[in-house]
Structures are given as structure tokens and as C-alpha cells.
Amino acid sequence: MRIPCPYCGDRDHSEFRYGGDATKLRPKHGTGDLDTWHDYYFTFENPKGPHTEYWQHVLGCRQWFKLTRNTATNAKVEP
């Protein structure tokens, strides 16, 4: 799989690390009770199809970015 790093361009997926669901909004620091954080941290949609995720170009420029990818086919990978 090729991943388009928004800073470096297309690179092999082995240069990246996955960082989880990017569609959920992290509760603002200093806010949120146990339930809010529980929902944020533990409950996910896990969709089959297009999904937006965090990835880091960890063996490259080290930038984190959002990536939309079809989880079933890896098609339409875009930053």
C-alpha cells in the first residue's frame, strides 16, 4: 500500500504508523467525565468502506495527518 504523506509525497506504508480513528472529536483538555472519555476512547464505528484515520510518517518527516481510506480495499487513499 502507498500512502500519500502530505509533506513528502507517496511513500510505502511501512514508513508509517497508524494512529486510530480520526472522525471522533477528542474531549477538550480539562473537560469530560468518565462516560465522555469512555465513549471517546473505547467505542468505535469500525466501518467497512471509506474511513478517516490518523497516520504518522514516523520513519520520514514525523508529521501526523488525517487520511481517508477504504478499509475494505485500501482504495482512494488521500490526505
Place this chain on the structure above:
Amino acid sequence: MTAFRRTPSGGRIDRSIPIAFHYNGKSATGFEGDSIASALLANNHTIIGRSFKYHRPRGFLSAGLEEPNGLFTLGEGAETIPNTIGTTTMLKPGMKVKSQNAWPSPTFDVMAINSLASPLFTAGFYYKTFMGPTKGAWMFFEPFIRRAAGLGKATPDKGHERYDTRNAFCDVLVIGSGPAGLAAALNAGRAGARVILAEQDCELGGNLLSTQLESEENWRRTVNDELLSLRNVRILTNSTVQGLYDHNQAVISVGLNILEVVQAKTIIHAAGAFERPLVFQNNDKPGVMLASALRTYLNRFALAPKRRAVIVTNNDSAYTVAFDLAKADVAVTIAEIRAQPSGEMLSSAAQLGIAVFPNSGIADVLGDKHLQAVKLSGRHAVIIECDVLGMSGGWNPAVHLTSHGGIKPVYDERIASFIPGLFAEGQFGAGAMLGNFGILEAVRDGNSAAEQAIAKLGLKPTTRKGEEPSVSEERPYAIEPKWVLNATDKKAFIDFQNDVTLSDVKQAHQEGYLSVEHLKRYTTMGMGTDQGKTSNMNALAIMAGLRGMAIQDTGTTTFRPPFAPLSIGAIAGRSVGKHFRPTRRSPLHAWHENNGATFIEAGFWQRAWYYNWAGSTPESAYIKEMQVVRSNVGIADVSTLGKIDVQGPDAAEFLNRVYVNGFAKLPIGKARYGVMLNDDGIVLDDGTTSRISEAKYYMTTTTAQAGEVMSWLEYLLQCHWTDLDVHVASLTDEWGGMAVSGPNSREALALAFPDEDMSNEALPYMGVKDITFGGSTVRLLRLSFSGELAYEVHCPANYTISLWEHIMRAAASLDIKPYGLEALASLRIEKGHVAGLELDHRNTLDDLGLGKMASTQKDYIGRALRQRENLQAPDRWSLVGLELMEPDKKIRGGAILFAANDEIKGHGRGYITSVTWSVELNKFIALGLYKGGLKHEGEVIIAAFPIRNEQVRLKILSPHFIDKEGARLNA
């Protein structure tokens, strides 16, 4: 048995270059251009192995990659290469070829008695033996089966072969170099695209290498030569595309030794098709071959059947074989399964003197070991003496690679087989892959696929139209979907390599294994090294017939990489031995090496474990090294710690959020110990962070978590807290550090840095000071991991050795000594500091006795989820100190803890995380996690170590074994 003779002329062998080789220890000779298979056939070795289960004699079925029988072991000793496919491996001078699965020889095989035991080995034998009520039988059968199931044996010895992995990029990857692939590569090459053409054979041409037609060979040679002249075309021969992955990535095995990962913008599939065998009694007897193989052996390898060949077919393609054989003076008879083959072909056959029996089939194959005659079925039930029987059940497109990405092949009635489903983005198909079996069709397909690829790439198409071979227009291919010629016998084979018969498939059906995936696993059909290239379609067709379904409704089994057998060495590449994973060395590594250190692997790191000044074994050395630190002064390398530079106006706020304890008010020139949690409230890491100046901090992490913490901080700053003006940069490799520890450490550093005030007032406990020394910044941090008066001295990596040597020299009068990782880790156990062994990503602050560190004045990461009910449970496994109650015994790391009256069984109430001999207490002590933790302080418990059958009594104590008040730290 002589089945083949060399033709006096023709073929692609060079009769002027004989090649001597050895087969099963005996000398033999072939010619340049021979494959192992053709050389063996030319030397009358028609029986080349025994079958997997029944040890029936077997010969070559094919002349290609699909070969199920002709596997050989090449070389000997450490250079042994097992399971080499004889039909695709070219003969080399001096080659040592050995047959497999036959003892003592393929023609006389002791295990052939398995044929008599065959009822034992029917479908589901393995399944029933493993899983059924008789599974005890496996214990009895296993050694027998393992010996008998004789695929080649790998050698345990290290050979001289070298392996490598390499990467490449291209615009167009063309898979296969038959007429379709050649045309595609040429067209794309002429348009200026960067082309890689991968061909499994040693020469380009595919089935054009098996032709008698001058016009086809001329075209092949012309295209071959032009491709060689194009600098933008890379030709890979002996190269099999083994797998296709997302975004057009291909993995190609190049020869035996190289694995090439190709990132292609577009891919043209021109992998061709495999001929399908027919199912009839004794169809596995040596001498029964695929019809197309007879044509290849004749036209490419100059091997004609000695006198007579019989061809049995349900389609038109085998007529070309018959015609070529007849032209080479072989008497040919065709058993035609169809009632009415085309009149045109019948008249061509008649002209060549070929007898055709329509509406016919094969009733049986006669002969002791090798075929000697065949008995036809149908109206003409005659017995025909012959040397070979060529069978053709039609052609199966090689849909394997197109299916790797999960695209299911679809059934095409026209060819009675599967063709690729929709191609993935940027992929195109051409020729026999698509069921277009004619040469002209293939060339036209290849040209058009290349045009599509060029358009997709946005390149300008070539103005030179692809030339076509000057052959007459071909008749459309015709086939009748009939593969099973008699339906009763246990000796009608479907899978030749795994010995699966027609009756096995029937048995699977009767026992309810209906889906093709179940059928495969139950019968082991398609599970050999050939992965069912010749067997899968027949099995599907038979199962479909039994179920009264259409083949398209039963579907195919799943195609997975690798496409063909490849060497494990090529997969491993250079990642063997010490190169299996990266090696990290401290900048002080060379000093340790030159000064008697023994090293130990810790993660990727090579760390100084102990030094020979203290002893020759770790057990003796670490105790002496600890004593030096407790009584005098020692120096240890701590460069592996994660070191992170944190800068920016909001750095204080940032640190205050990631650590559970307060960092907002840390003064300049001070360090603070901090603990971080994950969002889920579990401890992530600990370390110290110092404030160097107003907006500049220096964070250290544990060695193990350095990468993880760095990435986490980046995640927070880049994805979530974008309003914070903070930057982080890793200094782990850029900086090194050393711990100078012990009651005389202040004096040692005062000697080393005579211009600096090292007094307790100037640099108190947890004080930090940057100084300039020898032209470099040196950071002095008064931190202690050992519990003694101690310092860390950090500096840029390139200065570490000279700084270390300077301190050693300056403090020589104090008799300063280096100490290693074992002593470092043991000193911290005495002090009760947690480390990687305790921070196991399952424990909370309270589990580690650090609950009081968490601030109640501010929010921090993990605060909310720390409150989860189970994390607050009263009886969690938490940190305890332990001391050994039986002086003559030992505590072992990982020992399971039980209460005194517990039955010693199961997972117990906890376990030992770290053990050391305490030089201070003169006994073994340990840290461990124990249910209820220090609530049980003072209790005597049991540590069990079942694999050594040991049990010892321990007493639970505070984990801070020494200097509970911290008097030494503040001295």
C-alpha cells in the same frame, strides 16, 4: 522404458554443447537449452518419483510451472535445494539432481506397499486422524507419515548461497512474455514508459517457444531484440510474480536468490493459461501427460514420442499438438470426446494420417509402471499401443494474481473456465488470461492493453503500430465441458501431487463437505506445492456436478500468494543472523568494548552488562559493581534513555497536561520525576524532566518507551493541541549520558570540573546546570536511580567518550569504576524504583504505589479513565517488596506468588518482576505484583517456579529496601 527419442534436428537445444550432470548419483548428458525434465526424458528416466500417499510411480505431467510430480533436490550437503521444479529449471553443467519421495529409487520403491493400504489414506484421513475419536492414532502414524510424505528435505547447514531483497518502480509491469505480454511490453516501451517485463521462463516467448511456425518464431525474435534495445524496458527472466498487493505492488522472485518488490503505476496481466488434465482410470501413470507438454517437448526440447502418441481431448487446441507430432513422424491417434469436432480439423487430421475416434474417451491406461497402451472407451473400445498419452481438458486462465486483491474470478461459458473479474484500478489483461487463446488475439489484446495503460499514465501513445505475426486468421476456440471420462475408479486422479482421486471428492460430498473451501481442506486437494494449478478446476467441476449446480455457483477456492514455490532464503533476504533486526549502540560502545565489558541485548540496544574488573561472570561481577556504588563511586552509561527537547512558550502547560504530577511551577535549574498515563488511565512511562531555561525543557524517558513517548507527544501537539505553541525534538541519538553514583560522586565531579561549584547548595538534589566544558555543553543533573548521592552527566553524543575518559582520569585517585546494566538494575531494585519490568502497560498509578503523585489541582491525560471501577478495585495486583526467607535458596524472576495456604495451582496471586542480591541487606530481594499489595505487608507467602519444581518462602515488605527517608539523595 524408452518413451521419447531426440529428433535429429530442430528444437531450441544446442546439440554442439553437451551438458554432463548427475541423476541419483549416475552420470547423464543433456544439451544446452535442456530443462532438467527434458534431459531426464532424453535419458529415458520416465519414472521420476513416487506419489505422496500411495507411492504410485509418477512421471512428468507437464512442461511448465504447474508440474505436480517432477520435483527434485539439487546439490548436496549445505548447498542442498529441495523441491526444485524440474520442468522449469534449466540444466547446468555438473548439476546433481536427486529424485524425492522414493526409496531406494523411483523405479523400485519400498513404500509402494502404501498402494495396498490405500483405503487408509482416503479423503479426510488427516482430518479424522487429528480430530476424530481416533486422534490418538496420530501419535502412532506421525513418524510414519512424516517419513513417507516425502517432499524434499531442507538442509540445516548454512550454505554459501546469498539472498537479497530489492525494490523497483515502473510505469508498466507486464506479467508474462507470451504473444500478449511481448506485444504489450513493446507497445508500452515504444511509448517511452518505464517497463518491467517479468517472465518466469529463462527466455521470452511463452508458448511461442513451443511453436514449429517460422513466422511465429520470427515475430518473437524481432520483438525480443527490439525490447532488448529499449533502455526504458527492464527484462526480468527466471522471474515469477508471486503476489500482488494494494496499489499495484508486486513481489517477484528473481531466480532463487532475490525478491524484488515492484511498485508499478499500471500492470498488464499476460500470464497465460494452464492446460487442464482429464479424469480417467490410471491417468497418473507415467507417460500420461498434458497434450501441450508433448508439443513443448517436441518443438522446444527436440523430444518426440518414440513411435506412437494417443491424444484425448474435449477441445480444439490439442489438434495443433497432434499435427506437430504427425509432422515429426509420430503416429497419432485422437480419442475425441466430442461427438462432432469441426470438419476442417478432421480433414487436416486425415491429410496427416491421424485417426480420429469421435465420441470416444479413455477407459484405462495399461502398462506395468509406465504406460504401454491405452484402452479407448465408447464405440471404439480398442486397445492402442503407444508411448505417450496426451490429454487436454481445455485451458484455465491463470487468474491467480488478479485474485490476490480479493477480486473473484468469473465463469466464462465460452471457454468453460474462469477468467478474471473486474481488474483493480490501473490493471489490464491480455491474451489467454482473458480466455483469448489465439496468437493473433493475444497480440492484439497486448497492444490494446498497452494503449490503455499509456492512456492511464497520461503518456503519448506510440505512432508505430504493433506489428502482428504473419499467421493465418485463427478459428474460434471450441470446447465441450466434459472432463470426467469414467466415474467409478479410485485410481482416477484429480490432484496428482496430493493423491486426491475422483472417489475422494465423492466421499467428501457424501460426508457433507460441500463448499469448495471445505472440500479443499477435507481432501487436501490443491494444498501441495503446485497449489492445485492442474487440479482445482476439475475438482470444482466434479463437486458442481455432484451437487447439481453450475460451476459458476460453486465458485473457486481463494488464491493467495505465493503463486509458485520460492526459496525461504529470498523471503528472508539479508535479514538473517545479527541483521534480523537493527542493532543500536550507545555512543560509548567503543569504550565499553575496549575496557572489558560483556554486552547484553536489551531491545535493539547492545548494553554494557558488566565489566571484567569486577568478575568473569555476571553473578559475581554485578555484586562487586553494586558495592562500589554503595560505598565509593561508579560510572555507568545511561545513553539509551529517551531524551526529548521540549521548547516553546506553552511548554510548561504541555508538560503539566501529559504528566500526572504538577509541572507548571517547575523552576529553572530544577528537575522533577514525572509519570505519564495513556488516555485509558494506565501508566505509559516515567522519567525526569528538567527546566533548562524559561521555555526550554529536557525530558528523559525509559529506554524501552523512548519511541512511543516521542510519537505520543507529537500526536498530541499535531492532532489535538494545535493551540499550544510547543515543539518537541528527539535527542536520543544526538545526546549521550552517564550516571556518576555513590557517596564519593560529588568529589569525583569536583575533580572532573574544578571550575564548577559542586556543593549541595550550588547543585542540590534534583538540581540541573548546563556548563561549558572542553568546548561543549555539558548538562549536570543531580538525579539518582540507585538511591545514592548521584549525578547524571549528559552531553552531545560525539563528546561522550572523551568526557567519560576525562571523569575516569580525574577521579582515578578515588578509584572510580565503571558499572554495567546488571548492577544499574539491581541498585534500583534495592531502592524500590519501578522500571520496564514493572511498567507492563497493565498497571495503574496505585498498582505501582505512585497514586499520591497524581495532582488533584489540575487535569492530566488519563485522569478520567483512571476512575474506572475495575482500576479502582481494592484487590488489584500491586507493587510489593519481597525478601527471601530461605537463605540457601534463590528467587527467580517470573515465579508465581501464592498465599501461604493456597493450593499451588493456576495463576496465583501475582508474580515476581525483578530479583537481585542485595549487597546492603545481604540477602535476595525482589519486586513483584501481588493481589492486595502492601495490605499484606509482613505476611510470608510462596513463590513457585513450576518448570523447576521450586517453591520458596518470601516475606512481603515495603519496596523501598534502603534509605526510606532519602537522606543519601540529599547528602
